[in-house]
Amino acid sequence: MKTIKNILAVVLITGMLFNCSNDDDMPTGPTGPNFTGTFAQQDQMGRPAVNTVFVSSSSKDDFNITVPSNQNAAFQAMFQANLEALSPAYANPGDMNALGLDSAAFTGLLATDVLNVSLDGTTTFFDGTNVLTGRALADDVITVELLLIFGGEDFTENPGLSNDNVDANDKPFLSSFPYLAAPW
């Protein structure tokens, strides 16, 4: 690509030197697709359901255009207030979820909305052993999040709120690329 640019530059200069009165002989540039312009952010997502559950209605657009490195400072307090409203036990001092995180620590983790992905092995949101090492298609991420929000220290609290009892997709996934199932 660089070579092509150099050649174009030479052609352009040559054209200007020897043919500056005749624009018809000027190169018209690449005829491939046009990829020019500036693209401004509208939506973003790391972990599932974070904006939906933890961000107040009036701030959802704002959350989508705050870079992850600034999200904790801008949104952690809002996340904590909304978590404690949703699951009041978190407001009790010392109350934690099964990851050993209290309200401040859990929302401190979630407010920076990036997905952590291990390059060294199993990639899963949570499989009973590995925690936040990726997000696989079959991961029951909603039940994991419900358990961490409502399930208390040992996943036994609020059983009616801690599992939506939808444990799998409505179509099997593929074992090879593109992995996602064909459309309905």
Add this chain to the structure above:
Amino acid sequence: MKNYKKLLGIGSLLIAGLILIAADHIDAPAVQGGTSDITDFYAFQGEGNNSIVFAANVQGLLSPSSTSSAEFDENVLIEFNIDNTGDNVEDLVIQAIPRDGVMYFFGPVAPNSTGLNSTILADNTMQGSVDITSYGGNAIVGTNAGLSYFAGPRDDPFFFDFAQYSAIIGGTATSFNNPGSDTFAGTNVMSIIVEVPKSMIGNSGTINTWVESKRKQ
């Protein structure tokens, strides 16, 4: 059965209109239901364990009848962000944008600048493309330099009894049902999927990753 399905469909639409939907479907007013609305993001180890698969879905809750006319927007850039230094700032991006029935991919490569505004890294040598798979057609897979590419309609892989969650949040129910009902069953999304050798994004350790949609100004 058809009437029942229709009722269900209307119910889902009403709920979707009233309450913001998970995982990221219709998450915020500015993007809700539009071509830049990201519905979901997945990142997982690929077949063979030497690669990571990044999947971004946009335009959620497509019924089968509306899927055939669903299209990617040529003004919307989808950008996978990869931080491999632990500061939650992107070190590498993979960009995807459609042109005339083809999805073009650029990267993984360092962006010209980090943050909210992007230019397409079309001069980068790490690039590839794939014809966008049409509704009803077999999945078309593009490959180049160890990467695999796909773009087109797929079943929405997300599952959740969102209707019952909404009822709980709305105060008209106190618990989930058992068994629950998958609100996203039978619906499609538009997917952009790229599989990348681990050696191109950090080899070992943990990366932080997220996906963005960006509209041409």
